[in-house]
Amino acid sequence: MGNRVVDSMVGRVRGIPSWQVTLGLALLGLGFLIAAQLASERPRIRYTTQERAPLIEIAVDLQEQQATLSARVLELREAIQGLEQAGQGTSVEIGQLNRQLEEARLAAGLIPLRGTGLVFQLEDSVQEPGDDEALSDYLVSARDLRTMVEELWLAGAEAIAINGERVTPTTAIIDIGGVILANSAYLAPPYQVTAIGPDDLYDRLTASAGFADFVRARQDDYGIRIGYAEPEEVDVPAFAGTVTLRYARPLPADTARAGPSPEP
């Protein structure tokens, strides 16, 4: 009885024309691709792709240009520093000026640093939001990265970078429709916050009530994955953006105070 069923099935398979097998396989592949497409977009809202395709293309292209220009900025700064140092030794004044330049560049984040520190990694939650919950609460937000950075500064960090973007006095960390930008550069998940600081940076950080609140609110309540590593040394890259101010002018020291100045 069982054998007869198998025999008849084998017979049927042999009877199927080859084009049907091809079509079947193609449809199977199509199904996989549709599933992959949907899965790759699962966490965020889906939109029709038509008008977005050229915009995505532009964005990808601009990102590449930005990386090229950033590399060029760093290369030029290095060449300038090299030439300045080559001129050293010709006079005491130049030596002094070069030391001041080095200090200012260190303070402005223009020099890559290596030292003791921590690396934190933040990843979207894998939990499913409840019916009346917002999906966005389960994703890492710019707010989360800012909290992480603020807590690290308060714990005594002296240099911080997020996914290779150095945090400087002009660094804004913002959300645009579910993606995060820092220094107007796109940050691809997972988000890594690297900080250089004292040996006890981790102890100081975890002793902070603000950091404990953050972990409770984001990891415990929403499943945002927060991990950390404490390698022997961490690297923080240099800032590749502009340090040229267009509206602010340096003032001679001692004369400045905050607030509007009296009319002349």
Add this chain to the structure above:
Amino acid sequence: MRRTRNQLTIAAVAFILGLMVVVQLRVQASGSGLGSMSSQDLTVFVANLNTGLAQRRQEIASLERDLRDLQSDRDRGVVSLDQARAELARIRAYAGLDPVTGPGVTVSIDGAIDGPGVENVINELRNAGAEAIAVEGVRVVVGTIVTGGPGGLSVDGAALAVPFEVSAIGASETLTGSLTRIGGIVAQIGATYPGVTLTVTPVERLELPATSRALVPSHGRPRL
């Protein structure tokens, strides 16, 4: 006849399959985030990238000029102190090591706001292009954080009582427009912190002090 129809079906499926493969690869290549953004968000994103690019191009032009000057000095066997001094002033102003002056806005904040709320305002000012920021006379540099709960705010260790002012140097119109737009930070803070008011005033000329923080790292060292 039947055979032709079969071939057409296969051709159609193969075509769709090919299309899907390409779309899928593109989405994967563009990073997980972009594929899911709306057109409107993508437009804002592209505008942001363009701003960043324009700034980098400007910086490159200025650095190339400096490099050329330095090279020609070296070739002539002279060292120009003026250029190094100008460079020093530029970097010190950026880092917050020197006081600065310029047009901008003051944001007067009153009510039961907490540290993260104020940091939110500062982040928005930076996003709108602020070049230098101070909170009630304390220059905001790397590591300067407004912290604490309502009534117990502090900045760089100094107590901060409401009402207080956040001053920012930059294009006053852009800063004002960006903060006060519909759904902007003024509206957001108003919605999140009941009773808190933010008053944005364009100012022709502000003076912001230098930081008193030591900004040269002691745990990190330059990496070559």
